[in-house]
Amino acid sequence: MPELPEVEVTRLGLRPFLNLTVSGLVIRNYSLRWPIDSELPKILKNQILLDLTRRGKYILAKFTSGTLIIHLGMSGRLCIVSSEETLNKHDHVDIKFKENNLILRYRDPRRFGSILWTDNDPLKHKLIKNLGPEPLNDEFDAKYLFSRLRNKEQCIKNTIMDSHIVVGVGNIYASEALYYSGIRPQRRSKKVSMKEVDSLVKAIKNVIKEAIRKGGSTMSDFFDVNGKNGYFQNEHRVYGRENNACIKCQFLITQIKLGQRSSFYCKKCQK
DNA sequence: CTGTAGACCTGGAGGC
């Protein structure tokens, strides 16, 4: 489920574990998107959680001698539970800490997520080193995006969802940002004007900032680490609103498929 | 190099 806002809400929620020492790790299922290192319980024991950062949709949990690179995939979730909490079928990993009775639990029904260990700089990891800029950073601006759209035949929605162009824009927020900037999702990237790109960049930044502020979008299964749902789904203007009236013009929202993903737009407001 | 389909998984919703 998680796009960048949901990942960021998760990261912020994990901060109570900062500076605590791992007492043990339980891995019930090693087969995520990539298999979990079978040595991980041994490696992580007695290590201190020193920092929690994020790159794109990857949470980077820095420990004494390396970093856990965590991706939530489509259905992954991290939550803070007590040791008495009943076990769910898809609770694959528990991290326990010395200082309290709490467990950091990873649940992921579809197992598209990943938990990888690296001793080196995580930003040099092969999954991370080639990622595009963070959408909220200044380097992601109209000039940059416009330059990346030149000569691109690909439709604009798929381009802004490409993590090598910009990270963190998933299927929900791509549709939303295009709605706010008045651009149809199927438009060829190279046909988007500088003025429209300027509006699109602002829309991407706004929609992501607002979603983080509202605690993310709770679709079917996103909750923060304490089990609280987000509220941003109530702010969706087009996503999941096919055949409902456009907020601005009352025309019915259209749903199409682009790159095998559902896309939503208003035929009147988006050109 | 570019663009797209397929792959990886489970579960929920809706039709019959």
Place this chain on the structure above:
DNA sequence: TGCCTCCAGGTCTACA
């Protein structure tokens, strides 16, 4: 109820 099909927030890999 049960079975079937389709759908779901991601993204890497293979192939044209």
